[in-house]
Amino acid sequence: MSQTFAEKILAKKAGLDYTVPGQIVEIKPDVILSHDNTAPIYGLFQRMGGEKVFDPDMHAIIIDHATPAPSTKHAENHRIIREFVKEQGIKEFYDVGRGICHQILVESGLALPGEVVLGSDSHTPHAGVMGAFAAGIGRTEMASIWAIGELWLRVPESLKITVTGELGEGVTSKDLALTIIGDLKSDAAIYMSVEWHGEAIQALPLSQRATLTNLMAEMGAKNSFIPPDKKVFRFLKDRARRDYEAVYPDDDAKYIREVKYDGGSIEPVVACPHSVDNVKPLSEIRGTHIDQAFLGTCTNGRLDDLAAAAAVLEGKKIADGRRMIIIPASEAIYLAALQAGYLETFLKAGAVIESPGCGPCMGNHMGVPAVGEVSISTANRNFRGRMGTKESEVYLASPAVVAASAVAGVIESPANL
Amino acid sequence: MAEIQGKVWKYGDNVNTDVIFPGKYTYTVSEPAEMPKYALEDLDPEFAGAVQAGDVIVGGTNWGCGSSREQAVVCLSEAKLGAIIARSFARIYYRNCLNNALPAIVCPEAVDAIENGENVTIDLENGIITCQAGKFSFPPLPEAVMEIFNAGGLIPYTKKRLSESN
Numbered sequence: 001m002s003q004t005f006a007e008k009i010l011a012k013k014a015g016l017d018y019t020v021p022g023q024i025v026e027i028k029p030d031v032i033l034s035h036d037n038t039a040p041i042y043g044l045f046q047r048m049g050g051e052k053v054f055d056p057d058m059h060a061i062i063i064d065h066a067t068p069a070p071s072t073k074h075a076e077n078h079r080i081i082r083e084f085v086k087e088q089g090i091k092e093f094y095d096v097g098r099g100i101c102h103q104i105l106v107e108s109g110l111a112l113p114g115e116v117v118l119g120s121d122s123h124t125p126h127a128g129v130m131g132a133f134a135a136g137i138g139r140t141e142m143a144s145i146w147a148i149g150e151l152w153l154r155v156p157e158s159l160k161i162t163v164t165g166e167l168g169e170g171v172t173s174k175d176l177a178l179t180i181i182g183d184l185k186s187d188a189a190i191y192m193s194v195e196w197h198g199e200a201i202q203a204l205p206l207s208q209r210a211t212l213t214n215l216m217a218e219m220g221a222k223n224s225f226i227p228p229d230k231k232v233f234r235f236l237k238d239r240a241r242r243d244y245e246a247v248y249p250d251d252d253a254k255y256i257r258e259v260k261y262d263g264g265s266i267e268p269v270v271a272c273p274h275s276v277d278n279v280k281p282l283s284e285i286r287g288t289h290i291d292q293a294f295l296g297t298c299t300n301g302r303l304d305d306l307a308a309a310a311a312v313l314e315g316k317k318i319a320d321g322r323r324m325i326i327i328p329a330s331e332a333i334y335l336a337a338l339q340a341g342y343l344e345t346f347l348k349a350g351a352v353i354e355s356p357g358c359g360p361c362m363g364n365h366m367g368v369p370a371v372g373e374v375s376i377s378t379a380n381r382n383f384r385g386r387m388g389t390k391e392s393e394v395y396l397a398s399p400a401v402v403a404a405s406a407v408a409g410v411i412e413s414p415a416n417l
Numbered sequence: 418m419a420e421i422q423g424k425v426w427k428y429g430d431n432v433n434t435d436v437i438f439p440g441k442y443t444y445t446v447s448e449p450a451e452m453p454k455y456a457l458e459d460l461d462p463e464f465a466g467a468v469q470a471g472d473v474i475v476g477g478t479n480w481g482c483g484s485s486r487e488q489a490v491v492c493l494s495e496a497k498l499g500a501i502i503a504r505s506f507a508r509i510y511y512r513n514c515l516n517n518a519l520p521a522i523v524c525p526e527a528v529d530a531i532e533n534g535e536n537v538t539i540d541l542e543n544g545i546i547t548c549q550a551g552k553f554s555f556p557p558l559p560e561a562v563m564e565i566f567n568a569g570g571l572i573p574y575t576k577k578r579l580s581e582s583n
């Protein structure tokens with residue numbers, strides 16, 4: 001029986017020959033991810049009568065959402081997590097400043113092709129860039145996996161996105177993903193597995209592919225998958241923590257919906273307040289006032305994102321009365337940006353560079369907007385209040401556009417600087 | 418689990434968690450038993466006062482979209498709602514339902530046929546909804562999920578499994 005990626009991998013993990021959408025299976029995940037919410041999950045785990053976790057080697061725990069601690073309360077939360085990790089013998093623990101959880105999972109070779117990753121974070125589908133089945137779950141469910149090692153999953157319907165040709169000059173995977181979310185709308189992939197196919201996807205570097213799987217959470221997807229190829233295998237060569245076996249969909253698998261895009265037709269776009277599917281061509285909203293530009297997050301805080309911004313900022317200054325905040329997505333990226341000279345470019349331009357973590361992405365700290373202010377950001381969400389106050393606006397764009405806007409003081413294309 | 422039987426409260430598409438359980442209460446109302454008082458406050462002010470154990474909500478597409486707040490399920494499970502039948506559910510809402518032992522049933526044909534205020538019967542084990550317009554079937558819930566239901570939710574279920582393995 002021909003199967004999609006999701007149907008096949010869930011069948012394999014459940015020990016079945018095949019599965020069909022809607023079917024419920026019980027799965028033991030290969031990797032489980034929790035972040036600053038590890039402490040509240042620990043509370044739920046204890047309420048269930050849990051003492052020792054089922055398997056400490058399944059865990060990957062990353063403190064990233066509010067790091068370094070912005071308040072005593074946050075610091076207490078971090079302390080509980082450190083104690084928990086020690087007491088349970090969890091080895092894959094990343095303390096403050098190491099990076100954002102989704103970036104760490106990929107970079108550290110923890111998310112592998114043909115494996116199942118479950119995370120108590122809505123952007124867990126990110127890890128599908130490695131060919132894993134990666135989905136977000138709730139805290140209670142996570143606590144239950146800690147206790148008994150498995151969880152029920154509903155086999156999702158699959159949506160196939162094929163992108164032919166190649167993206168044009170100055171067009172990034174961020175523009176591609178936002179264009180698709182704008183066209184199909186934010187409820188288009190609810191509970192679905194989104195598969196990416198076509199030569200335009202294969203041509204993308206891994207970091208740009210990760211922006212695609214990451215952003216599918218904004219279409220409601222359960223998981224998102226890019227068929228692993230040589231680029232993935234090469235990347236994993238000295239990183240993969242275990243042997244793995246990739247899983248691919250069958251050519252004649254049945255999809256609930258198939259959409260096709262020509263990569264060459266995509267143009268730079270911006271997601272406007274207050275929803276990710278409110279997408280407009282950059283050319284239409286150039287000139288919109290901004291107060292703050294933010295480059296970072298699990299969506300676009302990788303080395304080539306910083307490189308794109310550095311190319312724009314080289315020899316230029318952030319506009320008067322504006323500020324730019326830059327947060328590399330991990331320590332490794334931070335170091336590489338230092339060695340490549342990007343950090344010097346950023347500092348000379350007048351930007352603020354902060355230690356790896358989520359920062360102001362969800363309004364925690366390190367550069368939240370004031371009431372009435374407008375931000376342009378490389379993040380994945382712009383819901384009302386996302387960056388802290390309901391009385392502010394957030395535009396989402398690619399790194400080069402965010403950098404160009406910081407220089408212009410209004411939303412601007414790098415081509416027009 | 419016995420048959421579910423009750424009166425239908427029918428609503429439309431894209432009912433979000435904000436109108437099921439208003440955000441302003443998420444930090445002020447923390448006792449599960451208190452939550453039914455505010456259920457559907459911004460959608461149907463009559464609901465909270467009149468809902469009876471076993472009643473059934475019938476919704477359109479994407480029931481429970483919006484935030485992942487679990488209170489939007491707990492305010493209904495605590496009210497002893499019998500089930501929610503919808504054309505489709507928001508993903509996290511669906512999971513929260515099953516984990517709180519509130520049957521969430523996807524059955525577009527039944528949604529079309531069922532009228533507001535009528536009485537319906539649901540046989541979970543065999544996957545059959547009976548209403549005035551006739552019988553409709555849905556994929557029965559697998560044993561693993563029935564066990565969670567029978568235990569009263571994921572927390573008691575996990576507790577039970579842990580104590581059995583010790």
Ligand code: SF4
Pocket residue numbers: 065100101102121123297298299357358361362379380
């Ligand atoms: S960077 Fe933003 S979207 Fe990514 S994990 Fe952190 S808070 Fe979530």
